[in-house]
Amino acid sequence: MYQPKDSSKSPRFCGVRTFMRLEQIKTTDHVDFVVLGVPFDTAASNRTGQRYGPQHIRNSSVLLRPYNPDMDINIFEYCSGVDYGDIDVIPGNIHRTYDNMVSELGPILEKGIIPIIMGGDHSISLGNLRAFHKKYGPVALVHFDSHGDTWDDYYGEKYMHGTPFRRAVEEGLLDVDHSIQVGMRGPLYSPDDIEDARKLGFEVIPMKEVREIGFEEVMRRIQSRVGDRPVFVSYDIDFVDPAYAPGTGTPEVGGPTSYEALEYVRGLDGLDIVGFDLVEVLPTHDSSEITAALASAVMYEMITLTALKKKRLQSLVHSASNLSE
Numbered sequence: 001m002y003q004p005k006d007s008s009k010s011p012r013f014c015g016v017r018t019f020m021r022l023e024q025i026k027t028t029d030h031v032d033f034v035v036l037g038v039p040f041d042t043a044a045s046n047r048t049g050q051r052y053g054p055q056h057i058r059n060s061s062v063l064l065r066p067y068n069p070d071m072d073i074n075i076f077e078y079c080s081g082v083d084y085g086d087i088d089v090i091p092g093n094i095h096r097t098y099d100n101m102v103s104e105l106g107p108i109l110e111k112g113i114i115p116i117i118m119g120g121d122h123s124i125s126l127g128n129l130r131a132f133h134k135k136y137g138p139v140a141l142v143h144f145d146s147h148g149d150t151w152d153d154y155y156g157e158k159y160m161h162g163t164p165f166r167r168a169v170e171e172g173l174l175d176v177d178h179s180i181q182v183g184m185r186g187p188l189y190s191p192d193d194i195e196d197a198r199k200l201g202f203e204v205i206p207m208k209e210v211r212e213i214g215f216e217e218v219m220r221r222i223q224s225r226v227g228d229r230p231v232f233v234s235y236d237i238d239f240v241d242p243a244y245a246p247g248t249g250t251p252e253v254g255g256p257t258s259y260e261a262l263e264y265v266r267g268l269d270g271l272d273i274v275g276f277d278l279v280e281v282l283p284t285h286d287s288s289e290i291t292a293a294l295a296s297a298v299m300y301e302m303i304t305l306t307a308l309k310k311k312r313l314q315s316l317v318h319s320a321s322n323l324s325e
Helices: 050-061 094-110 124-136 164-170 192-200 207-213 215-226 258-266 287-324
Strands: 033-038 081-086 114-119 140-144 180-182 203-205 230-236 272-279
Touching (some): 033 050, 033 124, 033 287, 094 114, 094 124, 114 124, 114 287, 124 164, 124 272, 140 164, 164 192, 180 215, 192 203, 203 207, 203 215, 272 287
Parallel strands (some): 033 114, 114 272, 180 203
8 A cells, every 4th residue: 555655754855756755656556546747848839848847746745645624535545546757758759759658558547547647738638548548448528728729730730739639539539428628718819719629529618607607517517518437637727817826838817716726626526537637837937836736736636536436436345245244
């Protein structure tokens, strides 16, 4: 059983930085989740430096503790997890990077382990989804972002951080009838920037509509849309208002607060989540490291959902055992 170091016995400033002070070990034995980084950023169209996102998030995550009071669970009573390290990327070569991602994620997914993945820019989601497709077939997508990332190309290039979900649909990686995008906002080139995602099959809830219908209705629509399908969650940190997450490449004002950012993850409880990525953390623009603090907290909530899922499974097994006696 792998769990973090106890910071009441070993100071947080001691040791090699890992996510939440988990053991850094590449293993698929006796683990329910792994945290790993994909430090690739050469598909970004504006600011770059997201390659340093994983180490920046790890540095902030040492403040996290095993008991989540909002969800009333001690994660490591039910889950075992490690920091798996980073996937080797090829700067400037997105296709070889994708190949590495599929190869590295394969053994993890084959054992039913849930990867909690740190980017990197949002182009990495296509590599993730290719790997998940090999295990699960087309998966549902819950996508939190201020941008739809369904453009056809940037500068004539088909593989950029604004195109991964169009490519994913074209490659048959997504169950679009059970997929949803939430939080889109900001100036666009034309209405097609939103409508194209709907034409591809996604349900889209722009940020203006999020505010109009409220949190409870948004979560009801996410839960209803996904249903019992295996789902991949992709969380761009620019989903959050830059007042709370300034360290990102393409900030858009008018987004959720940091508290709301966490609530959207907590509201996914009960879905069959098979994997998660958090992308676009940019350390050089991160005032007082508040973006890293939020990013690590979002990932913590995702790990918490893994623990809650495991707790429910254990309860079902225990109930079945009692009935058979």
